[in-house]
Protein backbone atom coordinates (compact mmCIF):
# COMPACT_ATOMS: atom_id res chain seq x y z
CA UNK A 1 0.00 0.00 0.00
CA UNK A 2 1.25 3.44 -0.81
CA UNK A 3 2.19 5.60 2.13
CA UNK A 4 0.25 8.76 2.69
CA UNK A 5 2.36 11.88 2.99
CA UNK A 6 1.07 12.44 6.48
CA UNK A 7 3.03 15.12 8.33
CA UNK A 8 4.84 16.74 5.43
CA UNK A 9 2.90 18.68 2.84
CA UNK A 10 3.14 17.67 -0.85
CA UNK A 11 4.51 21.13 -1.51
CA UNK A 12 7.51 20.15 0.62
CA UNK A 13 8.67 17.74 -2.09
CA UNK A 14 10.43 18.44 -5.38
CA UNK A 15 11.89 16.39 -8.23
CA UNK A 16 15.63 16.17 -7.92
CA UNK A 17 17.11 14.17 -10.81
CA UNK A 18 16.26 12.00 -13.78
CA UNK A 19 16.39 8.20 -13.69
CA UNK A 20 19.54 6.15 -14.25
CA UNK A 21 19.68 4.17 -17.49
CA UNK A 22 18.37 0.60 -17.41
CA UNK A 23 19.96 -1.91 -17.69
CA UNK A 24 22.70 -0.34 -15.64
CA UNK A 25 26.09 -0.04 -17.29
CA UNK A 26 28.61 -1.98 -15.10
CA UNK A 27 30.45 1.26 -14.31
CA UNK A 28 27.51 2.33 -12.14
CA UNK A 29 27.99 -0.52 -9.67
CA UNK A 30 31.77 -0.16 -9.83
CA UNK A 31 31.47 3.52 -9.03
CA UNK A 32 29.01 2.91 -6.20
CA UNK A 33 31.26 0.26 -4.73
CA UNK A 34 34.32 2.49 -4.91
CA UNK A 35 32.45 5.39 -3.35
CA UNK A 36 30.98 3.35 -0.50
CA UNK A 37 34.13 1.43 0.32
CA UNK A 38 36.54 4.37 0.23
CA UNK A 39 34.48 6.55 2.55
CA UNK A 40 36.05 6.78 5.93
CA UNK A 41 35.79 8.98 8.98
CA UNK A 42 38.06 12.01 8.79
CA UNK A 43 37.82 13.52 12.25
CA UNK A 44 37.11 17.27 12.52
CA UNK A 45 40.66 18.13 13.61
CA UNK A 46 41.82 16.76 10.25
CA UNK A 47 39.34 18.83 8.26
CA UNK A 48 40.42 22.25 7.00
CA UNK A 49 39.12 24.79 4.51
CA UNK A 50 37.92 25.07 1.92
CA UNK A 51 34.62 23.53 2.79
CA UNK A 52 31.88 22.88 0.24
CA UNK A 53 30.82 25.88 -1.83
CA UNK A 54 27.20 27.06 -1.45
CA UNK A 55 26.14 25.04 -4.51
CA UNK A 56 28.02 21.94 -3.30
CA UNK A 57 26.36 22.34 0.09
CA UNK A 58 22.95 22.26 -1.61
CA UNK A 59 23.94 19.04 -3.41
CA UNK A 60 24.99 17.50 -0.09
CA UNK A 61 21.84 18.61 1.73
CA UNK A 62 19.60 17.38 -1.11
CA UNK A 63 21.18 13.94 -0.77
CA UNK A 64 19.68 13.71 2.73
CA UNK A 65 16.23 14.17 1.23
CA UNK A 66 16.66 10.99 -0.83
CA UNK A 67 16.71 8.83 2.31
CA UNK A 68 14.01 6.19 2.86
CA UNK A 69 11.36 7.86 4.97
CA UNK A 70 8.28 5.82 5.97
CA UNK A 71 5.14 7.97 5.62
CA UNK A 72 7.39 10.75 4.31
CA UNK A 73 7.50 12.39 7.71
CA UNK A 74 10.89 14.05 7.27
CA UNK A 75 11.56 13.05 10.90
CA UNK A 76 15.02 14.63 10.93
CA UNK A 77 16.48 18.06 10.48
CA UNK A 78 19.93 19.57 10.30
CA UNK A 79 21.07 22.84 11.80
CA UNK A 80 24.08 24.43 10.14
CA UNK A 81 26.56 26.15 12.46
CA UNK A 82 28.23 28.92 10.44
CA UNK A 83 31.52 30.52 11.48
CA UNK A 84 29.64 33.40 13.08
CA UNK A 85 27.86 31.01 15.48
CA UNK A 86 30.79 28.80 16.46
CA UNK A 87 31.51 30.86 19.59
CA UNK A 88 27.95 30.25 20.84
CA UNK A 89 28.40 26.52 20.25
CA UNK A 90 31.77 26.59 22.03
CA UNK A 91 30.13 28.25 25.02
CA UNK A 92 27.43 25.54 25.05
CA UNK A 93 30.08 22.77 24.94
CA UNK A 94 31.94 24.42 27.84
CA UNK A 95 28.71 24.91 29.80
CA UNK A 96 27.79 21.25 29.24
CA UNK A 97 31.17 20.18 30.59
CA UNK A 98 30.85 22.45 33.63
CA UNK A 99 27.40 21.00 34.27
CA UNK A 100 28.55 17.38 34.31
CA UNK A 101 31.93 18.07 35.91
CA UNK A 102 32.00 21.20 38.07
CA UNK A 103 35.69 20.51 38.82
CA UNK A 104 36.73 20.63 35.12
CA UNK A 105 40.03 22.47 34.72
CA UNK A 106 40.40 25.63 32.61
CA UNK A 107 42.31 23.51 30.05
CA UNK A 108 39.42 21.05 29.80
CA UNK A 109 37.00 23.95 29.45
CA UNK A 110 39.14 25.46 26.69
CA UNK A 111 39.28 22.08 24.91
CA UNK A 112 35.50 21.74 25.08
CA UNK A 113 35.10 25.25 23.69
CA UNK A 114 37.62 24.65 20.91
CA UNK A 115 35.67 21.64 19.57
CA UNK A 116 33.19 24.07 18.03
CA UNK A 117 35.91 25.70 15.92
CA UNK A 118 36.87 22.62 13.89
CA UNK A 119 35.74 21.74 10.35
CA UNK A 120 34.60 24.36 7.83
CA UNK A 121 31.12 22.84 7.53
CA UNK A 122 29.44 21.79 10.74
CA UNK A 123 25.84 20.83 11.36
CA UNK A 124 23.84 19.12 14.04
CA UNK A 125 21.63 16.17 13.07
CA UNK A 126 18.37 16.06 15.00
CA UNK A 127 15.64 13.39 14.93
CA UNK A 128 11.98 13.80 15.82
CA UNK A 129 11.39 10.72 17.90
CA UNK A 130 7.59 11.01 18.13
CA UNK A 131 4.79 13.11 16.71
CA UNK A 132 1.13 12.75 15.79
CA UNK A 133 1.95 9.81 13.46
CA UNK A 134 2.09 7.04 16.07
CA UNK A 135 2.43 4.37 13.32
CA UNK A 136 6.07 5.24 12.73
CA UNK A 137 8.05 4.22 15.82
CA UNK A 138 11.27 5.89 17.01
CA UNK A 139 13.42 3.07 15.59
CA UNK A 140 12.19 3.74 12.04
CA UNK A 141 12.80 7.45 12.42
CA UNK A 142 16.34 6.77 13.58
CA UNK A 143 16.97 4.46 10.64
CA UNK A 144 15.73 7.16 8.28
CA UNK A 145 17.98 9.75 9.95
CA UNK A 146 20.97 7.42 9.63
CA UNK A 147 20.24 6.93 5.93
CA UNK A 148 19.95 10.70 5.41
CA UNK A 149 23.26 11.28 7.17
CA UNK A 150 25.04 8.55 5.21
CA UNK A 151 23.69 10.00 1.95
CA UNK A 152 25.32 13.30 2.87
CA UNK A 153 28.62 11.71 3.87
CA UNK A 154 28.75 9.80 0.58
CA UNK A 155 27.87 12.87 -1.46
CA UNK A 156 30.53 14.92 0.33
CA UNK A 157 33.01 12.10 -0.34
CA UNK A 158 32.01 12.06 -4.03
CA UNK A 159 32.68 15.81 -4.17
CA UNK A 160 36.15 15.22 -2.77
CA UNK A 161 35.60 16.22 0.86
CA UNK A 162 36.29 14.34 4.05
CA UNK A 163 33.67 14.01 6.72
CA UNK A 164 32.91 12.69 10.17
CA UNK A 165 30.16 12.13 12.65
CA UNK A 166 30.87 13.07 16.23
CA UNK A 167 28.77 12.83 19.34
CA UNK A 168 29.85 12.85 22.97
CA UNK A 169 28.45 13.62 26.38
CA UNK A 170 27.31 17.13 25.50
CA UNK A 171 24.87 15.90 22.85
CA UNK A 172 21.66 16.06 24.83
CA UNK A 173 22.88 18.35 27.58
CA UNK A 174 20.71 21.27 28.59
CA UNK A 175 23.03 23.95 27.13
CA UNK A 176 23.07 22.22 23.73
CA UNK A 177 19.34 21.51 23.71
CA UNK A 178 18.67 25.14 24.56
CA UNK A 179 21.09 26.49 21.95
CA UNK A 180 19.53 24.40 19.18
CA UNK A 181 16.02 24.97 20.46
CA UNK A 182 15.24 21.25 20.61
CA UNK A 183 11.62 20.35 21.28
CA UNK A 184 10.84 17.79 23.97
CA UNK A 185 10.27 15.05 21.39
CA UNK A 186 13.50 15.79 19.53
CA UNK A 187 16.90 14.23 20.09
CA UNK A 188 20.30 15.47 18.96
CA UNK A 189 22.00 12.56 17.18
CA UNK A 190 25.46 13.73 16.18
CA UNK A 191 27.39 16.51 14.54
CA UNK A 192 28.26 16.16 10.87
CA UNK A 193 31.59 17.77 9.93
CA UNK A 194 32.73 18.20 6.34
CA UNK A 195 35.85 19.80 4.89
CA UNK A 196 39.10 19.30 3.05
CA UNK A 197 41.08 16.35 4.33
CA UNK A 198 44.48 17.48 5.58
CA UNK A 199 45.66 14.07 6.70
CA UNK A 200 44.52 10.73 5.35
CA UNK A 201 44.77 7.38 7.02
CA UNK A 202 44.40 3.83 5.70
CA UNK A 203 40.87 2.75 4.85
CA UNK A 204 39.63 0.77 7.88
CA UNK A 205 39.17 -2.97 7.61
CA UNK A 206 35.53 -3.88 7.13
CA UNK A 207 33.80 -6.79 8.85
CA UNK A 208 33.28 -10.03 6.99
CA UNK A 209 29.70 -10.31 5.72
CA UNK A 210 29.31 -13.47 7.84
CA UNK A 211 29.71 -11.33 10.98
CA UNK A 212 26.40 -9.62 10.35
CA UNK A 213 24.37 -11.91 8.06
CA UNK A 214 22.61 -15.16 8.80
CA UNK A 215 19.81 -17.13 7.21
CA UNK A 216 16.48 -17.84 8.81
CA UNK A 217 16.15 -21.57 9.42
CA UNK A 218 13.06 -23.42 8.19
CA UNK A 219 12.31 -24.73 11.73
Ligand SMILES: Cc1cc2nc3c(=O)[nH]c(=O)nc-3n(C[C@H](O)[C@H](O)[C@H](O)COP(=O)(O)O)c2cc1C
Pocket residue numbers: 039040041042043165166167168189190204
Ligand atom coordinates in the same frame (compact mmCIF):
# COMPACT_ATOMS: atom_id res chain seq x y z
C1 LIG B 1 26.09 8.46 15.50
C2 LIG B 1 27.60 8.37 15.42
C3 LIG B 1 28.38 9.13 16.27
C4 LIG B 1 29.77 9.06 16.20
N1 LIG B 1 30.52 9.81 17.07
C5 LIG B 1 31.87 9.71 17.03
C6 LIG B 1 32.69 10.45 17.93
O1 LIG B 1 32.20 11.18 18.79
N2 LIG B 1 34.04 10.34 17.83
C7 LIG B 1 34.62 9.53 16.88
O2 LIG B 1 35.85 9.45 16.84
N3 LIG B 1 33.87 8.84 15.99
C8 LIG B 1 32.53 8.91 16.05
N4 LIG B 1 31.76 8.20 15.15
C9 LIG B 1 32.41 7.58 13.98
C10 LIG B 1 32.77 6.15 14.17
O3 LIG B 1 33.73 6.04 15.16
C11 LIG B 1 33.29 5.63 12.82
O4 LIG B 1 32.28 5.70 11.88
C12 LIG B 1 33.77 4.21 12.94
O5 LIG B 1 34.94 4.17 13.66
C13 LIG B 1 34.00 3.58 11.58
O6 LIG B 1 34.96 4.29 10.86
P1 LIG B 1 34.68 4.77 9.39
O7 LIG B 1 33.59 5.82 9.46
O8 LIG B 1 36.00 5.34 8.93
O9 LIG B 1 34.25 3.62 8.59
C14 LIG B 1 30.37 8.23 15.23
C15 LIG B 1 29.57 7.45 14.39
C16 LIG B 1 28.21 7.51 14.49
C17 LIG B 1 27.38 6.63 13.57
